[in-house]
Amino acid sequence: GRPTSIHTQRVLWALADADLPYELTLASATMGPQGHVSKGGTPFGVVNTPAYLAMNPNGTVPTIDDNGLVLWESNAILMWLALRHAPDLLSGDAQQLARAVQWMTWINGRVEPLLHTLVMELVRLPEDKRDPAKVEQARIEMLDALGMLEACLADRAHVAGNRFTIGDIPTGAAVYRWLVFDLERPSMPKIAAWQARLAEHKGFCLHVAPREFHLAG
Ligand SMILES: N[C@@H](CCC(=O)N[C@@H](CS)C(=O)NCC(=O)O)C(=O)O
The missing domain is CATH 1.20.1050.10 (Glutathione S-transferase Yfyf (Class Pi); Chain A, domain 2)
Incomplete structure (x- = not known):
C-alpha cells in the first residue's frame, strides 16, 4: 500500500495498535514519492505486475499476505486482523x-x-x-x-x-x-x-x- 491511502491507513492503524510486526511494500498506480500522476509524479508501481494482480486482481491497495492468507478490501483485512490477532x-x-x-x-x-x-x-x-x-x-x-x-x-x-x-x-x-x-x-x-x-x-x-x-x- 501507500501511506497516503485512506484504505492502507486503516490496516496500518490496526497493525500498530495490536503491535503486530509487518513489512510495507510501497505500491500504487496513481501516487508516488512526488505525488499524483496527474501532476507528473511517478507512481510507486507494483500494483500492475502479474505477481500483484494474482494476489489482488483489482490492482488497488491495500493487499495483505498474512502467512499465506492473501486478502484485499481493507474492511475484510481489519476483520481478519481482529479475529486472528486482536479480538478486543x-x-x-x-x-x-x-x-x-x-x-x-x-x-x-x-x-x-x-x-x-x-x-x-x-x-x-x-x-x-x-x-x-x-x-x-x-x-x-x-x-x-x-x-x-x-x-x-x-x-x-x-x-x-x-x-x-x-x-x-x-x-x-x-x-x-x-x-x-x-x-x-x-x-x-x-x-x-x-x-x-x-x-x-x-x-x-x-x-x-x-x-x-x-x-x-
Ligand atoms: N474498497 C477498497 C478500496 C481500495 C482503493 O480504492 N484503494 C485506492 C487507494 S485509497 C487505490 O488503490 N488507488 C489506486 C492506486 O493507488 O493505485 C478497500 O477498502 O480496500
Whole structure:
C-alpha cells in the first residue's frame, strides 16, 4: 500500500495498535514519492505486475499476505486482523460488532465517494483541472452524512458503543481527512470529542494524524 491511502491507513492503524510486526511494500498506480500522476509524479508501481494482480486482481491497495492468507478490501483485512490477532477490536458483543460493520459499510458507500472528490479537487489534481462546484457539492453532502454520525455519538463514546472497535478505524480515518481540509463547517462537538479519543491510539498517531498523508499530492 501507500501511506497516503485512506484504505492502507486503516490496516496500518490496526497493525500498530495490536503491535503486530509487518513489512510495507510501497505500491500504487496513481501516487508516488512526488505525488499524483496527474501532476507528473511517478507512481510507486507494483500494483500492475502479474505477481500483484494474482494476489489482488483489482490492482488497488491495500493487499495483505498474512502467512499465506492473501486478502484485499481493507474492511475484510481489519476483520481478519481482529479475529486472528486482536479480538478486543470485535468488542465481545454481537450487537456492537454488527453496528461496527454497519458503520464500516456506511463510510465506504456514503462518505468515501465524497472524500475522493474532495482529495482530488483540493489536493491531487493540477489547479487548472479543479472544479469548485464539485467541492461545494461534496461539502454539502458530507455535512449531511456527518450529521448522522454526530447524532450517533450523542449517547456513546465510539461508533458501535462505548468500546473502541474495528468500526472506529475506517470512520475515524475518513472523518480525520475531512477535518484536515480547509472547508467551512459547523462545529460537531461529539465528533470532535470522539476524534480526541481516537488520537490516544498509537496506530492513529502514526498512520493517520500526520497531515502530509492527506495533503501531499
Ligand atoms: N474498497 C477498497 C478500496 C481500495 C482503493 O480504492 N484503494 C485506492 C487507494 S485509497 C487505490 O488503490 N488507488 C489506486 C492506486 O493507488 O493505485 C478497500 O477498502 O480496500
